[in-house]
Structures are given as C-alpha cells and as structure tokens.
Amino acid sequence: ETGVTQTPRHLVMGMTNKKSLKCEQHLGHNAMYWYKQSAKKPLELMFVYSLEERVENNSVPSRFSPECPNSSHLFLHLHTLQPEDSALYLCASSQEQNTYEQYFGPGTRLTVT
Amino acid sequence: GNSVTQMEGPVTLSEEAFLTINCTYTATGYPSLFWYVQYPGEGLQLLLKATKADDKGSNKGFEATYRKETTSFHLEKGSVQVSDSAVYFCALSVSQGGSEKLVFGKGTKLTVNP
Numbered sequence: 001e002t003g004v005t006q007t008p009r010h011l012v013m014g015m016t017n018k019k020s021l022k023c024e025q026h027l028g029h030n031a032m033y034w035y036k037q038s039a040k041k042p043l044e045l046m047f048v049y050s051l052e053e054r055v056e057n058n059s060v061p062s063r064f065s066p067e068c069p070n071s072s073h074l075f076l077h078l079h080t081l082q083p084e085d086s087a088l089y090l091c092a093s094s095q096e097q098n099t100y101e102q103y104f105g106p107g108t109r110l111t112v113t
Numbered sequence: 114g115n116s117v118t119q120m121e122g123p124v125t126l127s128e129e130a131f132l133t134i135n136c137t138y139t140a141t142g143y144p145s146l147f148w149y150v151q152y153p154g155e156g157l158q159l160l161l162k163a164t165k166a167d168d169k170g171s172n173k174g175f176e177a178t179y180r181k182e183t184t185s186f187h188l189e190k191g192s193v194q195v196s197d198s199a200v201y202f203c204a205l206s207v208s209q210g211g212s213e214k215l216v217f218g219k220g221t222k223l224t225v226n227p
Contacts, residue, residue, distance in 0.1 A: 004156060040219060041219060042117070042216070042217045042218055042219050042220075043157075043202070043215075043217040045214070045215070090156060090157070092156070092157075100145060100147060100159075100162070100204075100206040100215055101159055102157075102159075102215065103156075103158075104151075104156030104157040104158070105156045106154060106155050106156050107156060
C-alpha cells in the first residue's frame with residue numbers, strides 16, 4: 001500500500017450505532033488530519049494530530065472522537081450520530097504540522113440513517 | 114476572516130476547450146494560494162501553488178497567477194482533456210495562532226466530454 005488509505009470506503013449506520021473510521025499513511029509523515037466534506041460546503045477541518053498529540057479540535061461535537069495510537073494510524077470513533085453528519089470524511093497527512101502540502105486519502109462516504 | 118470563493122459548478126466543456134475557474138479570497142496577512150484537484154473516487158491532490166504576489170503556479174498544463182490587487186487566483190488551462198474531469202478546490206494557507214491553516218473553497222466540478 002502506498003500513500004494514504006482509508007477504510008471502510010462506504011459506511012451506513014443508524015443513529016444508535018457505534019463505528020470507527022480508520023486511516024493509515026505510508027509516507028512517514030508526522031501530522032495527520034480529519035476533514036469533513038459535505039455537498040455544497042467547503043472542506044471543514046475537524047482534528048489535527050502532530051506526533052500523535054491532538055493539537056487542534058475545531059469545535060467538533062463529542063459524538064466524534066479521534067484517536068492516534070501512532071504516527072501512521074488515525075481513527076475516528078463515531079457514536080449516536082445525526083443524519084446531518086452524513087458526509088465524506090477525508091483523512092490527510094503531512095510531513096510536519098503547519099504545512100499546506102497535505103496528502104489526502106480517498107475518504108469514507110458515511111450515511112447516517 | 115479568511116475565506117475562499119470559487120465559481121459555482123458544474124462546468125461542462127468539450128475536449129480541447131479553454132478552461133477558467135475563478136477564485137477570489139479574503140485573508141488577513143499574506144496567504145499562500147493553492148489549487149487542489151479531486152479525481153473521482155480519490156482524495157485531494159495538490160495541483161499547484163503560489164506563495165507570494167505575482168507568482169505563477171503551474172502543473173500538468175494548468176496555471177494560476179497570484180493577483181494581490183484583485184485578490185484572485187484563477188485557474189486556467191488552454192486545452193482540457195477528458196482526463197481533467199474532476200473537482201477543483203481553491204485554497205489558501207494563513208498563519209493563525211502560530212500554526213498554518215488551509216481554508217478551502219466549496220469546489221468546482223469539471224466535466225470534459227470527448
């Protein structure tokens with residue numbers, strides 16, 4: 001595997017379910033990001049991790065819980081989501097925090113029913 | 114605040130047509146400007162960048178010039194191909210609270226027909 005991978009690619013979940021999104025980067029980067037991409041809206045930065053420490057949380061509801069066990073892996077744990085949380089969730093990584101050159105994964109298309 | 118406005122899509126062109134996707138920005142300070150591209154089923158990729166006024170970024174036949182006087186960074190290509198069909202995102206990077214942040218536009222979907 002090369003680059004940034006995300007699993008699953010598609011996920012349908014009910015509002016009472018608990019699920020997790022996984023991101024893995026094979027680029028040797030030190031920073032990882034979660035973005036939310038909704039139709040007709042700009043990409044929204046959700047979380048930033050640098051050297052496995054969360055350095056940014058952009059007022060994201062607590063029903064989204066990130067985890068970064070090491071510099072290659074990033075998770076987004078989901079519970080009691082709302083239908084408006086349906087979106088494409090993109091993971092990205094960069095060599096360091098504070099760089100614009102981010103490498104994105106293909107995303108997980110989440111549908112909350 | 115910092116924001117990016119790009120033309121609403123979708124944009125549909127025939128192969129070999131000229132492409133312009135408009136992008137304007139509002140920023141405090143001196144931003145760097147970028148175009149990212151998202152091909153179907155893939156993540157965003159950095160297409161080109163310009164870090165100061167009057168810089169021209171270019172890649173794969175695409176160009177964009179950083180115009181400070183008009184706060185614009187329009188994307189152009191002289192002759193599009195079917196393989197250019199994708200969503201294009203204009204973005205800026207500003208220093209905020211000691212860190213760089215990427216601010217994206219909403220994206221413009223381009224479809225190129227043979």
